[in-house]
Amino acid sequence: MKTLRILLAEDNPADVILVRHALEEHRISHELRVVTDGLDAIEFVASIGQAQSLDWPDILLLDLNLPRADGSEVLRAFREHPQGGATPVIVVTSSAAKADRQRVEPLGISRYFQKPVDFDGFMRLGAVVKEVVSGSHA
Amino acid sequence: MPDRLIRPVRDYAIFVIDTNGMLASWNEGVGCILGYTEQEFLGQRASMLFTPEDNLGDAPRQEMEQAAREGCASDLRWHLRKDGSRFFCDGVLTAIRGEEGEPTGYTKIMRDATARLAMEQQAAHYAALVASSHDAIAGVTPKGMVMSWNPAAERMFGYTAAEATGKPLSRLVGPESAAAGEPVVGKETVCLTKDGQALHVSVTLSPIREASGLLTGYSAIFRDIEERRRAEQLMAAQARELHRSNDELQAFAYTASHDLQEPIRTVVSLTQLLARNHSGSLGAETDGMISLILEAANRMSKLVRGLLDYSRVGAEPELRRQPVNLQDTIKTTLQALDFAIRDSEAVIRHHDLPTVLADEHEMHQLLQNLLSNALKYRSRGEPPRIDVEASRQAGEWLITIRDDGLGFDPRHAEHIFGIFKRVHGQRYPGTGIGLAICRKIVERHGGRIWAESEGHGRGAAFHFTLPALADSPGAESGS
Numbered sequence: 353m354k355t356l357r358i359l360l361a362e363d364n365p366a367d368v369i370l371v372r373h374a375l376e377e378h379r380i381s382h383e384l385r386v387v388t389d390g391l392d393a394i395e396f397v398a399s400i401g402q403a404q405s406l407d408w409p410d411i412l413l414l415d416l417n418l419p420r421a422d423g424s425e426v427l428r429a430f431r432e433h434p435q436g437g438a439t440p441v442i443v444v445t446s447s448a449a450k451a452d453r454q455r456v457e458p459l460g461i462s463r464y465f466q467k468p469v470d471f472d473g474f475m476r477l478g479a480v481v482k483e484v485v486s487g488s489h490a
Numbered sequence: 491m492p493d494r495l496i497r498p499v500r501d502y503a504i505f506v507i508d509t510n511g512m513l514a515s516w517n518e519g520v521g522c523i524l525g526y527t528e529q530e531f532l533g534q535r536a537s538m539l540f541t542p543e544d545n546l547g548d549a550p551r552q553e554m555e556q557a558a559r560e561g562c563a564s565d566l567r568w569h570l571r572k573d574g575s576r577f578f579c580d581g582v583l584t585a586i587r588g589e590e591g592e593p594t595g596y597t598k599i600m601r602d603a604t605a606r607l608a609m610e611q612q613a614a615h616y617a618a619l620v621a622s623s624h625d626a627i628a629g630v631t632p633k634g635m636v637m638s639w640n641p642a643a644e645r646m647f648g649y650t651a652a653e654a655t656g657k658p659l660s661r662l663v664g665p666e667s668a669a670a671g672e673p674v675v676g677k678e679t680v681c682l683t684k685d686g687q688a689l690h691v692s693v694t695l696s697p698i699r700e701a702s703g704l705l706t707g708y709s710a711i712f713r714d715i716e717e718r719r720r721a722e723q724l725m726a727a728q729a730r731e732l733h734r735s736n737d738e739l740q741a742f743a744y745t746a747s748h749d750l751q752e753p754i755r756t757v758v759s760l761t762q763l764l765a766r767n768h769s770g771s772l773g774a775e776t777d778g779m780i781s782l783i784l785e786a787a788n789r790m791s792k793l794v795r796g797l798l799d800y801s802r803v804g805a806e807p808e809l810r811r812q813p814v815n816l817q818d819t820i821k822t823t824l825q826a827l828d829f830a831i832r833d834s835e836a837v838i839r840h841h842d843l844p845t846v847l848a849d850e851h852e853m854h855q856l857l858q859n860l861l862s863n864a865l866k867y868r869s870r871g872e873p874p875r876i877d878v879e880a881s882r883q884a885g886e887w888l889i890t891i892r893d894d895g896l897g898f899d900p901r902h903a904e905h906i907f908g909i910f911k912r913v914h915g916q917r918y919p920g921t922g923i924g925l926a927i928c929r930k931i932v933e934r935h936g937g938r939i940w941a942e943s944e945g946h947g948r949g950a951a952f953h954f955t956l957p958a959l960a961d962s963p964g965a966e967s968g969s
Contacts, residue, residue, distance in 0.1 A: 370763070447748070469791055
């Protein structure tokens with residue numbers, strides 16, 4: 353598998369650690385770019401393509417409860433970007449609220465991954481990423 | 491007076507009484523009013539026309555004495571007819587005098603005033619009603635001029651009867667209330683008092699007509715509804731406030747428990763990561779501490795989830811009530827508890843349970859919490875026996891879940907329904923939320939819940955009531 357360019361929008365540093373572990377646990381070769389608030393994420397997405405050094409990510413891992421702009425706003429900006437139409441997005445959130453899910457589903461998401469309480473459960477995120485990526489390439 | 495003029499008069503009984511008190515003449519009026527023929531009347535004592543009580547008081551003689559002294563004596567009193575019936579009489583006795591002024595006899599003129607008396611009494615009665623009314627009552631002319639103004643109107647609007655009489659009602663209390671022709675009943679409007687205060691009143695306007703149908707005026711009745719309005723407004727405000735604070739509390743509990751889960755999750759996951767990466771290399775004491783951190787965090791997580799569950803009951807302001815057959819509900823509940831039932835080898839008997847109007851999901855939660863408690867707090871070494879039964883009592887169903895398990899100190903019977911309250915030690919895992927949720931569910935459905943136990947090791951009974959369906963059978967059920 354080629355190196356996966358992953359954009360992670362996550363404000364909780366502990367969850368960033370867990371995401372890294374989940375990717376490593378499933379031996380996903382990756383290049384992780386982390387943005388820690390919603391506005392940064394939107395600005396980052398807008399800047400891709402303008403600076404030559406930045407490539408469009410292969411997948412977006414998106415927390416919903418982000419400071420300054422929430423996950424659905426980030427997702428909307430991502431989808432409105434000329435390159436953002438087909439890129440898979442996995443929502444990674446602790447929210448079990450139906451309303452949260454209903455807000456992002458129409459914008460196009462591959463999976464809704466609810467953060468489990470325990471470490472082992474969180475590690476399953478790696479498998480989910482693998483599935484989504486292989487599915488999108490199939 | 492010539493006898494030929496007096497004799498045919500029918501509206502008045504006119505006759506002569508001699509100085510001995512004997513009746514000495516008769517006219518048609520005597521026949522009409524008193525009922526005596528001339529033969530029956532002449533030569534009888536005048537006292538026979540008086541009531542026994544007036545005779546006892548010597549009224550006939552006193553009247554003659556007064557007439558002799560003063561020329562005449564007029565009186566209003568009850569008299570007797572020939573048939574013994576009474577009539578109210580307006581009478582005057584006039585002395586006939588001889589040449590030296592001495593009385594030689596008396597003429598008596600009587601008129602039946604019974605009808606007038608009744609009218610006067612009725613008028614006085616109505617006047618007293620109007621005067622004592624707490625509502626302001628005004629009589630107005632067809633053109634709206636005040637003719638009468640009762641004491642309550644004086645108090646309510648501040649105008650005396652003298653001030654109000656002859657003035658247009660609309661100018662006194664505001665154009666809204668003017669007798670505009672159409673009768674109104676209990677119309678709520680705003681009037682003005684003499685000192686300019688707005689007053690909320692309910693007005694009733696009724697036309698008053700003569701027997702011929704001619705409109706002679708209106709009655710206007712005003713009821714002060716300020717107090718009622720204030721009470722209604724206060725109640726509405728209190729209800730809104732209660733609703734708001736309830737919503738706020740729900741939202742708070744929900745958000746708090748949601749947001750509290752986040753840091754707990756981080757503590758649990760990272761501690762597990764630490765344990766995995768460094769287990770064995772940190773020493774037994776550190777490993778022990780890591781276990782304690784995990785235990786505490788897991789417990790915290792359960793408490794927060796319990797709080798979330800508790801706040802979810804009632805998060806929907808309206809109950810989704812529908813007929814729920816508790817017999818079906820308990821079957822589903824027993825399926826859900828299948829593992830715990832097999833594990834404890836419990837014997838659960840349930841008798842015919844009724845259909846109630848309730849939220850199905852909440853009924854399931856209620857029965858599941860109570861039954862899982864009965865399974866959990868069982869006596870050691872014995873398979874628990876649990877009985878569920880229902881009985882109908884005046885408009886409601888009483889459901890009882892009785893077990894032979896650990897029971898509790900009766901002093902704790904109320905305490906155990908409090909949130910996070912536990913009466914059994916750590917050997918029995920739990921968060922102390924289950925019964926608090928049960929109470930919330932039952933009370934939301936308009937019922938009561940309580941528990942009984944004779945003490946530790948003597949079993950427990952949990953009772954709750956639910957309003958019965960109007961058409962559900964009244965007979966007690968059982969199997």
